[in-house]
Amino acid sequence: MIGETLERNSSANGNFEIGRKSTDNTNKEHFDGAIDEVRVFDRALTADQIQRIVYQEIENNGGNVRGAVIPKDIVDINTSSTIPWSSLIAYYPMTGIKNSTTDDYSSNTRFIGRLSVSADQG
Incomplete structure (x- = not known):
């Protein structure tokens, strides 16, 4: 979802869950596929910023998000805005x-557990 904020609905359980729907319903609608990285920001990124980080891990470069493969700060070409590392709520590579x-x-040390990992992952 580019440039959109996720809204909580009446069936949401309030948990942040990766790979399944966060509801109290018994059918969690599990994601059937592989997840390589999860990044959660406190702001909507521009399409240009997403394009610049999509195929690489990221790192903290003096307070800005920087690409690990292409070692440059992530900058929106139209607005020249960078992504502050402090806007990264959670980062699970x-x-x-x-x-x-x-x-x-990220700098927030949030824990994620109960991953289901197959032999060809991790």
């Missing part, structure tokens, strides 16, 4: 999965 958990690589 899905590397280093141990005991079905992974670390948050």
Whole structure:
């Protein structure tokens, strides 16, 4: 969802869940596929900013989000705006999965657990 904010509805359970619908319903509508990275920002990114980070991991470069493969700060070409690292609420690159958990690589150290990892992942 580019440039949109997720809204909570009446069936939401209030949890942040990756790969399934966050509801109290028994059918969680699990995602049938692979997830490489999850990034949660406190703002909507522009389409240009998303295009610049889509195929690479990111890192903190003096307070700005920077690409790891193309080592440049992520800048919107039209507005020249960067993405502050502090706007990154959570970042799970899905590397280093141990005991079905992974670390948050943002500055917020949020924990994520109960991952279902197949043999060809992680």
